Amino acid sequence: MVIKLENVVKIYRLGKVEVPALRGINLEIPRGEYASLMGPSGSGKSTLMNLIGALDRPTSGRVYIDGTDIARLNDDQLALLRRKKIGFVFQQFNLINKLTALENVALPMWFSGISRSRRMRRAKELLELVGLEERLHHKPSELSGGERQRVAIARALANDPEIILADEPTGNLDTASGMVVIELLEELNKLGKTLVVVTHDVEFGKRARMRVKLRDGMIQEIEGVNHA
Amino acid sequence: MLDYLSFSFKNLSHHKVRSFLTLLGVIIGIMAVVSMISIGSGMKASLKEQLEQLGSDKIFIIPRLAYGTAATTLTDEDADAIERVAGVAFVSPLYSVAGDVGFRNERKIVKIYGIDPEKAEATFGGGASGYRLLKGRWLQRGDRYKVVIGYGVASDVFSRDVNVGNTLKIHGVNFDVVGVFKKTGDREKDYTIYTNLDTIREIFGAGDKVTMIIARIDKGADIDLVRLRIERMLEKRKGSKENFFVMTQKEIIERVGEAYRVVQVVFGGLAAVSLIVGAIGIANTMIMNVTERTREIGILKATGASNAQVMKIFLTDAAILGLVGGGIGVALGYLISLVINAVAARYLGEGVLTTTVTPELVLFALTFSLVIGVVAGLYPAYRALRLNPVEALRA
Numbered sequence: 131m132v133i134k135l136e137n138v139v140k141i142y143r144l145g146k147v148e149v150p151a152l153r154g155i156n157l158e159i160p161r162g163e164y165a166s167l168m169g170p171s172g173s174g175k176s177t178l179m180n181l182i183g184a185l186d187r188p189t190s191g192r193v194y195i196d197g198t199d200i201a202r203l204n205d206d207q208l209a210l211l212r213r214k215k216i217g218f219v220f221q222q223f224n225l226i227n228k229l230t231a232l233e234n235v236a237l238p239m240w241f242s243g244i245s246r247s248r249r250m251r252r253a254k255e256l257l258e259l260v261g262l263e264e265r266l267h268h269k270p271s272e273l274s275g276g277e278r279q280r281v282a283i284a285r286a287l288a289n290d291p292e293i294i295l296a297d298e299p300t301g302n303l304d305t306a307s308g309m310v311v312i313e314l315l316e317e318l319n320k321l322g323k324t325l326v327v328v329t330h331d332v333e334f335g336k337r338a339r340m341r342v343k344l345r346d347g348m349i350q351e352i353e354g355v356n357h358a
Numbered sequence: 359m360l361d362y363l364s365f366s367f368k369n370l371s372h373h374k375v376r377s378f379l380t381l382l383g384v385i386i387g388i389m390a391v392v393s394m395i396s397i398g399s400g401m402k403a404s405l406k407e408q409l410e411q412l413g414s415d416k417i418f419i420i421p422r423l424a425y426g427t428a429a430t431t432l433t434d435e436d437a438d439a440i441e442r443v444a445g446v447a448f449v450s451p452l453y454s455v456a457g458d459v460g461f462r463n464e465r466k467i468v469k470i471y472g473i474d475p476e477k478a479e480a481t482f483g484g485g486a487s488g489y490r491l492l493k494g495r496w497l498q499r500g501d502r503y504k505v506v507i508g509y510g511v512a513s514d515v516f517s518r519d520v521n522v523g524n525t526l527k528i529h530g531v532n533f534d535v536v537g538v539f540k541k542t543g544d545r546e547k548d549y550t551i552y553t554n555l556d557t558i559r560e561i562f563g564a565g566d567k568v569t570m571i572i573a574r575i576d577k578g579a580d581i582d583l584v585r586l587r588i589e590r591m592l593e594k595r596k597g598s599k600e601n602f603f604v605m606t607q608k609e610i611i612e613r614v615g616e617a618y619r620v621v622q623v624v625f626g627g628l629a630a631v632s633l634i635v636g637a638i639g640i641a642n643t644m645i646m647n648v649t650e651r652t653r654e655i656g657i658l659k660a661t662g663a664s665n666a667q668v669m670k671i672f673l674t675d676a677a678i679l680g681l682v683g684g685g686i687g688v689a690l691g692y693l694i695s696l697v698i699n700a701v702a703a704r705y706l707g708e709g710v711l712t713t714t715v716t717p718e719l720v721l722f723a724l725t726f727s728l729v730i731g732v733v734a735g736l737y738p739a740y741r742a743l744r745l746n747p748v749e750a751l752r753a
Binding site: 180183185186205206209210212213214218220224225226227228229233237238240241242246285288289 | 361656657658663664665
């Protein structure tokens with residue numbers, strides 16, 4: 131299992147009020163799986179996504195990413211894990227506006243200590259892979275939404291991670307560009323990446339082999355997997 | 359490191375106005391520091407030079423001024439008495455007066471020093487002393503109606519240059535110019551006519567009065583001890599020591615130096631204030647920077663940047679602001695010090711105030727601005743790295 135959660139509880143504190151976002155999640159996602167996390171807003175799917183992405187630690191329970199329990203890692207170890215194992219694709223694209231497409235894609239490789247020439251070469255290859263070879267030196271503000279999301283996908287691939295996490299990747303896109311993004315992500319899955327998508331778009335969610343439905347911080351149903 | 363620099367340059371140039379304003383704060387601070395300190399150290403240097411120039415083997419005895427006139431009169435007899443004090447090699451009585459001086463058909467008021475011609479060279483010339491002949495010769499024993507003139511008198515006072523061989527009419531009496539001194543840079547010295555003490559006192563009816571006595575001490579004698587002896591002796595002769603000053607050159611310079619020190623402290627204070635303003639400017643920009651870039655910090659962290667890397671990014675920003683601001687500030691401060699030099703030379707006279715920007719000062723200013731940049735950036739950078747990536751991304 132590349133992702134394994136055991137009795138995961140996440141409670142947010144808003145002042146004195148405790149808001150339980152996840153209340154006991156058990157989930158296993160095998161390597162190379164294509165999984166979707168679905169549920170209404172407030173169901174805890176984004177919180178779950180943040181835990182799988184090692185952006186946050188659980189209040190209790192265990193989150194194993196490729197065998198490592200993230201609850202035991204310090205900030206730097208978490209950063210290292212994100213850098214090596216995880217590529218994020220966000221609804222808001224989350225590109226850095228002052229950098230060109232090429233520089234945005236090269237950014238994660240900078241943190242990995244890859245030489246400038248190597249990371250520029252690889253960034254260029256990745257942008258070609260997502261069909262943006264004409265847009266290398268454009269800044270995000272000069273790109274369409276679909277193009278921006280493709281830059282984000284290229285960036286997610288920069289350090290050749292095990293897992294691609296996509297949080298509502300089509301949420302800000304029109305249907306046509308959304309489709310391009312979905313197909314691109316699915317292609318990556320076919321190439322062996324574990325793909326986890328958070329979406330409330332039922333049509334999109336249904337395309338995944340493994341479909342996890344969340345409600346009120348708990349797993350309501352898992353489809354497409356033979357769980358014993 | 360290069361990557362951090364290029365990332366910072368992109369960031370700073372992305373926010374041009376803000377970066378420029380911050381930079382301006384640092385520039386003004388460092389510029390003020392450099393120009394202020396250059397004035398201060400220039401004053402110190404010229405003071406030291408004057409001290410060295412004057413030598414430290416002379417004691418000056420002058421009557422104290424009371425209500426605009428001398429409280430006591432020094433005479434030749436006093437001079438003779440001082441000469442007999444142990445440790446005094448010889449004395450030069452001096453009579454100074456502002457006299458009416460004619461050259462061709464012009465008449466001007468010029469300062470005249472009457473000195474013993476025999477001792478003129480020994481008192482004012484030679485060694486490290488400020489007087490050097492440009493033309494002609496020194497006054498000599500037996501010179502009665504001869505003058506040696508300062509550079510300013512020769513070149514500036516009259517519409518035509520006064521030269522060796524010309525005649526000056528002092529108070530209606532003709533004097534031959536036998537020598538011209540080189541420029542000393544001291545206005546007082548350069549605009550004075552030097553002549554025979556007895557002759558000038560005769561012309562101005564000053565009897566045996568002297569306005570100043572310069573005592574040169576024996577080689578190896580303790581100057582403070584000799585000064586004390588002169589003071590005691592004069593006290594007995596004149597009844598009170600309140601009526602005259604007995605000062606060594608060191609004391610004179612020190613008195614002036616005291617005044618300079620106050621000026622230096624004031625300048626230093628101004629500079630410090632401008633620096634603090636600069637530092638607050640950087641800190642302010644950096645805090646704004648972090649607040650505005652919260653989301654970017656989230657992105658950096660999500661894509662695998664460690665806390666140390668995020669911190670480095672922000673500190674690089676601050677260091678660049680500090681260093682670039684410092685560099686420009688140093689350059690402008692240097693320019694200002696050059697302007698001050700030019701103005702001082704024009705209006706105060708050559709060599710009176712020469713500002714100095716030493717390599718140490720440049721190094722200090724650059725280090726200082728870098729340190730200020732980094733320190734001012736530390737807190738914001740610390741805040742940046744404490745941010746939880748999830749919260750940062752939500753911003």
